[in-house]
Amino acid sequence: MLDVRLIRSDIDSVRAGVARRGEDTSAVDRAAELDAEVRSLAAKRDSLRAEIRSLSNEVGSLFRDGRKDEAGSLQEQSKALGEEEKQLDERAGVLASELREVMLRIPNLPAAECPDGGGEADNVLLRTEHFDPDAYGDHQRVPHWEIGEELGLLDVARAVKLSGSMFVMYRGAGAALARALCQLAIDRNVDLYEEIRPPTLVRTDTMVATGHLPKFVDEAYHSERDDLWAIPTAEVPLTSLARDEILDSSELPKRFCAHTSCFRREAGSAGKDTRGLLRLHEFDKVELLALCEPADAPALHDEILARAEGLIADLGLSYRILDLCAGDIGASARRTFDIEVYSPGVDQWLEVSSVSWFGDYQARRANLRYRPGSGKGTEVLNTLNGSALAVPRVWAALVETNRRPDGSVAVPELLVPYMRGLESLTAPDR
RNA sequence: GGAGGGAUGGCAGAGCGGACGAUUGCGACGGUCUUGAAAACCGUUGAGGCUUCACGGUCUCCGGGGGUUCGAAUCCCCCUCCCUCCGCCA
Numbered sequence: 001m002l003d004v005r006l007i008r009s010d011i012d013s014v015r016a017g018v019a020r021r022g023e024d025t026s027a028v029d030r031a032a033e034l035d036a037e038v039r040s041l042a043a044k045r046d047s048l049r050a051e052i053r054s055l056s057n058e059v060g061s062l063f064r065d066g067r068k069d070e071a072g073s074l075q076e077q078s079k080a081l082g083e084e085e086k087q088l089d090e091r092a093g094v095l096a097s098e099l100r101e102v103m104l105r106i107p108n109l110p111a112a113e114c115p116d117g118g119g120e121a122d123n124v125l126l127r128t129e130h131f132d133p134d135a136y137g138d139h140q141r142v143p144h145w146e147i148g149e150e151l152g153l154l155d156v157a158r159a160v161k162l163s164g165s166m167f168v169m170y171r172g173a174g175a176a177l178a179r180a181l182c183q184l185a186i187d188r189n190v191d192l193y194e195e196i197r198p199p200t201l202v203r204t205d206t207m208v209a210t211g212h213l214p215k216f217v218d219e220a221y222h223s224e225r226d227d228l229w230a231i232p233t234a235e236v237p238l239t240s241l242a243r244d245e246i247l248d249s250s251e252l253p254k255r256f257c258a259h260t261s262c263f264r265r266e267a268g269s270a271g272k273d274t275r276g277l278l279r280l281h282e283f284d285k286v287e288l289l290a291l292c293e294p295a296d297a298p299a300l301h302d303e304i305l306a307r308a309e310g311l312i313a314d315l316g317l318s319y320r321i322l323d324l325c326a327g328d329i330g331a332s333a334r335r336t337f338d339i340e341v342y343s344p345g346v347d348q349w350l351e352v353s354s355v356s357w358f359g360d361y362q363a364r365r366a367n368l369r370y371r372p373g374s375g376k377g378t379e380v381l382n383t384l385n386g387s388a389l390a391v392p393r394v395w396a397a398l399v400e401t402n403r404r405p406d407g408s409v410a411v412p413e414l415l416v417p418y419m420r421g422l423e424s425l426t427a428p429d430r
Numbered sequence: 431g432g433a434g435g436g437a438u439g440g441c442a443g444a445g446c447g448g449a450c451g452a453u454u455g456c457g458a459c460g461g462u463c464u465u466g467a468a469a470a471c472c473g474u475u476g477a478g479g480c481u482u483c484a485c486g487g488u489c490u491c492c493g494g495g496g497g498u499u500c501g502a503a504u505c506c507c508c509c510u511c512c513c514u515c516c517g518c519c520a
Binding site for chain 1: 490
């Protein structure tokens with residue numbers, strides 16, 4: 001959520017920012033109107049309340065002095081003011097909640113550095129690494145689900161038996177590989193990022209704090225009986241860690257990393273990517289997240305990107321980095337870099353990480369504040385996050401990229417220690 | 431799951447219809463004293479909204495939401511969370 005005061009003080013730049021996304025700016029104007037009305041009503045209401053309070057205090061002192069009989073007219077006056085106050089308060093309340101709804105629909109303003117553009121096609125390709133389209137052999141042009149079945153690493157059919165489509169099951173060395181990836185991702189980041197193992201079921205207000213509710217209700221799994229939601233990403237619990245708290249500037253930036261399962265209903269994508277690991281209802285992910293003062297945000301944004309990129313690079317995958325344009329970044333982001341890995345078997349670029357800077361947009365909603373080192377009062381934090389590693393797509397790209405002509409799959413050197421020394425995935429002996 | 435007891439400022443803990451945004455203690459900050467420090471003493475010390483160039487004014491917040499009342503931290507209703515005991519359990 002934006003700061004209403006920004007709309008009050010500089011509505012043009014808010015309009016301009018929303019327009020850069022290609023979105024309608026009428027909500028901004030509506031918010032300005034509602035804000036003015038709410039404030040004028042609230043001012044009237046508050047002065048009525050002040051009068052009521054002072055009358056009541058007088059009544060109180062008359063009672064204490066044993067002059068009860070003199071209090072009657074004051075009581076009546078106060079009661080009459082009370083009626084008026086109640087009406088104003090109701091009206092103000094209605095408008096205030098309308099204002100909040102409008103504010104929640106206004107997206108964040110893209111950063112100045114965020115490239116212009118209306119959609120995916122306008123994203124700026126920053127760099128492509130380690131990629132030569134002609135360098136792939138036929139042995140690599142095999143989709144991971146076939147490799148997985150062949151080598152006994154993946155058992156899609158039985159996962160479907162257990163849970164339905166868009167669920168998978170890793171087996172044997174395939175399961176070890178999935179686990180190894182997560183552990184590697186954690187180990188590489190715990191130098192600065194505190195490892196967190198958060199709950200995967202959270203309350204409604206936790207989902208609301210990051211903006212996953214109410215907008216994406218249909219995307220989330222919900223247990224009605226307990227009113228708990230399965231997290232779609234560790235961003236949800238990690239952001240709420242410091243919710244409603246006031247951090248001291250000396251403890252900033254706060255960096256967290258977490259490995260969790262992530263659950264997504266993928267309601268809008270029925271029929272898309274139904275084979276293999278490209279789109280799943282449940283998957284594992286290691287997430288990096290930072291809370292910081294505004295001035296430190298750009299440096300942290302680079303840091304998280306560098307860490308996510310470094311892992312992909314060290315795994316030996318081909319990848320590219322996109323600077324998403326204003327029309328393609330998420331509603332709460334100010335700037336986002338996507339990392340996409342190339343997966344030769346399916347011949348696709350797969351998004352494996354979105355590294356985003358949210359400014360204070362999320363933090364305002366989640367009420368994350370800090371006390372600046374100098375000066376008084378509190379300020380709203382900035383938030384950033386990105387996946388260090390999302391298992392299924394990286395798993396898929398690895399298996400496809402590392403397939404040898406004999407059908408076996410080479411384990412990247414980095415992962416060998418996490419695989420009990422296993423260097424190669426081969427067909428089970430029969 | 432059953433039965434009880436709680437939720438108040440950074441923490442501890444009073445207040446149980448009027449003068450309470452809240453006694454007090456601890457902590458933190460500033461000062462006096464001291465060569466310096468400790469101790470002692472004095473003072474300051476929650477968050478947020480609106481308004482003001484500013485000084486200031488004013489409102490909201492005692493777990494959350496509703497209600498009673500001229501007036502609610504205090505009374506009533508609902509919800510959430512925490513604790514203790516019993517049962518069950520990885």
